[in-house]
Amino acid sequence: MSSEQRHEHIETVVVGGGQAGLATGYHLARSGRPFVILETGGRIGDCWRERWDSLRLFSPARFDGLPGLPYPGDDWSFPTRDEFADYLQAYAAWAELPVRTGVRVRRLSYDGTRYVVETDGESTYTADNVVVAAGYDRLPKVPDFAAELDPDVRQLHAVSYRGPRQLADGTVLVVGAGNSGADIALELSASRRVLLSGPHPGQIPWRIERRVSWALTPVLFFLFRHVLTVRTPMGRKLRPRVLAHSAPLIRVKSGDLKAAGVERVARTAGVRDGRLELADGTRPEVANVLWCTGFRPDVSWIDLDVFDADGEPVQRRGVVEGRPGLYFVGRLFQYAMASSMIQGVGRDAEFVVRHLAGRTGRAPVAARAAGSRKPSARGAGTGVSPG
Template sequence: MTTGYDALVIGGGQSGLAATHHLRKRGLTVALLEAGPEPVGSWPHYYDSLTLFSPARYSALPGLLFPGDPDHYPHRDDVIDYLRQYAKTLDADIHPNQRVDTVTHDGHLFTAHTDTGASFTAPRLVAATGGFGSPHIPTLPGHDTFTGDIVHASQYRSPTDYTGQRIIVVGAGNSAVQIATELAEHATVTLASRTPVKFVPQRPLGRDMHFWFTITGIDTLPIGHLLRHHPTAPVFDTGLYRSAMAANKPEHRPMFTALRAGAAVWSDDDSIQTDTVILATGYTPNLNYLNGIGALTDAGTPLHRKGLSTTHRGLGYIGLEWQHSLSSASLRGVGRDGLRLAARLRSGV
């Protein structure tokens, strides 16, 4: 057992790195536990073409500017390189290849038990594991009879893997539209959603939307609690996606009612032969390691107020969607949330 730390941070992606930065700024010793081989979170597992919707100037963590043209939109691999460099700036003990299986709590200390048999103990614990490890997979009527493949967007990598297929992408958010659009260059694609796709301009009046979020203060407003049950967020678009859908590449339909053998079926008995269904249906918090201490609801969601646990003194969360503001789960937002959380944890134990 490793003791002597002031805080444990579970998860070495953007959220965990930002939290570690702010905890160290307050003089706390930190052990950062990362399941993967290096502290870059889930980014290496995202699809190959993933590009941020926020320019580099709005995509940095506290204390290190994102390199390159401030107005360029970083690619997935740019983010990986950036996080790798950011981790090197932290004066903290980073422990890779330490997947936390369970956490115990004795009333004062948290102990994180990892899959290697190691354990780490501290009076403060920050859960920063995001949601990539816990994809939301809805139950589709007839899925057990479907002869094609059903995969979550977390498993999607490249459109060339689906060349010539008949694909249905389920969802109406940014990832669903981006995946469906690039797939449509290689396959026959339908985007199916329960709600309409809502587009917002990426660059209104010639400036990126995040510029307007920043100067108006919308990005920092504490309105996350109002957005948690909001319908799918709008899709940022330069015109590419709206034009593609207008050309039926991909075509857009309401959500199908069932899967049957090798087809998707709608309520009017219209059907489409389908090879693969890709679910761009989001994620749920990946916090199973906290099941044993009573910090979660029966559904597995954390009991918290703006990132601070309402069940355990010294326990905090970061990187949750809508945790504090509309940007809480993003590169541009986790630094602000980490600042608030570290200040409250520093004085709250």
Template sequence: MNRSTYHTVVIGAGQAGLAMGYYLKKLGKSFIILDKNVEVGTEWSKRYDSLVLFTPRMYSTLPGLILKGDPQGFPTKDEIANYLKVYAESFQLPIQLKTEVTRVQKKDSAFYIETNWGEFQAANVIIATGPFQKPRVPDFANVLSPDILQLHSSQYKNPAHLQSGNVLVVGGGNSGAQIAVELSQERETYLSVSQKIKFLPLKIGNKSIFWWFDQAGILKASHDSWIGRKIQEKGDPIFGSELKKAIQNGHIILKNRTVHSRETVIHFEDKSTLKVQNIIWATGFISDYSWLNIEGVLNNIGKPIHHRGQTEIPGLYFLGLPWQHRRGSALLQGVGEDAQSIMRHIQTRS
């Protein structure tokens, strides 16, 4: 088998992998970033057409390169996709695309990364595949009538992709909120949530609420700090007022948690039912590390065991995980700090 040897292999060329590349280049050791997509930024460009970030440009940048435009304005998903391409080109990061990792194992002090383009050997491996790996959809979705059009939020593009009739959006996160608002402008729309929705404005005065978070130290709060624990307990709010207004105007009808279904009828926690023609599952993602063939890295529910990205396996790291160190660890504005921390740890091993 063809084998290439590097000091460090990064798996994933999304925002986390690119930020890692920026710092690895400063380290001066050989490295390569592997990604299964055909170009950098694909994961952003293929998301729904109307996606706009709720973090402003000044908090949507990677280390070393600002995102052009109004710092207090909110970038589109295509803007971010293009920014990632420019970022990779600006720092001439060594990226090998169309390369899917099928297995990672460790023998003695070296890692062996098997891909569809041969094998790689490295002293360090950084898994930067991000939190959006495998769409999460409830099991009962499989027994729904084929007359219902079902899409996960990662498959949804725009209202034209739906069939005629009403739509139920399941999931009360910011993606579900944006999609529901968009659909409510042209059809009967329902939104199923598991708990009371908390709203926060996108701006206070003429500044983003994230600017105020930054001033208050919230963005820098670690996952195990008092502030960090409280934020995690409460969960993420819905940013902006569009959903709140649509609910108040009756354009979106709120429903309780979706619990099961039969044919074309959805059953909710409060015993109410709804016959639907379209469903958007904005129910998030689950981790998929089936290709990681190293014991002691994942817990009993398949999540990485780590401290700020460092695992108990020398030379193996994770980057871009939600709350890896702080709230923004999985976001553009926070991943750079974690990447720098990992680079420093690798430097001590070199």
């Protein structure tokens, strides 16, 4: 470690300035706890700005607000990628959260007394508590056999996809039929033949954007938050499937894909002689392959023995009981189906902060209600465009 590096002690370090980290910051501020949020991106919201150009959230704006500040605009619109990124940036300013951008954490360890958070810059932090809110979608998952595909076939993972202009002329095989795969397949179908590979993940049985369905949609999100949890038999049964596969289609429906000419094909099983082979033995001629096969979390920088054989932290509602002072927020099905969703991170963050405050024990600094200079609940003064 360079002698020029700066050392700073802060009671709590939150790693990650996305929706999970900001929600955690909101509750820490309300509790009067000293903390800092470290965000890799140059701006708050860059994790959203770097996704595909036409992305809209799969949930209506009514369910896209973080604690204390509803998302502005029409409750039943679907915010774009950039609109939601701007909302996150405005949220951090509204709540007066101490976010330090452009800071990449390269190692988290424990020195026997305190946690040590090392960054790629000139600062090293020690902390009594660390909240890992770095996001679940960090490392793209691509099958090993992708390397055997003919180099003339253009390959992209969804993390690198921005729009149809990146693809070669000709047929595209979208591998992965979840919400992202369905959304991208629908976009690509306007300009080329599209094959969609993978099992159908199911879909909610109504049009979420239609006025007639507005009474049903809150029920869906209630189920995600309160029924499908690790405390219920139904939630415990569903959790392994969600971790391994995908959530049901929410906005795009099978009928939309069929009407657009998207052709459903069998699961992609491997590569033979440079060509992809599907589970039914067919080998489609394609010019492009777009892997919508999900992500896995990057935990390589966490130098602590807190993970099980599957790489999941051993935690209860985000609390790592075997390592006091360490917490997780925003992981897939951490506590409920909604845990990694925008409308679910606030509850998990509140639980974690309540535990953290109780553990820390000493009197907090003078509490300041986050967002004490609160603008209109509809976003006046935030600079956020309506969804």
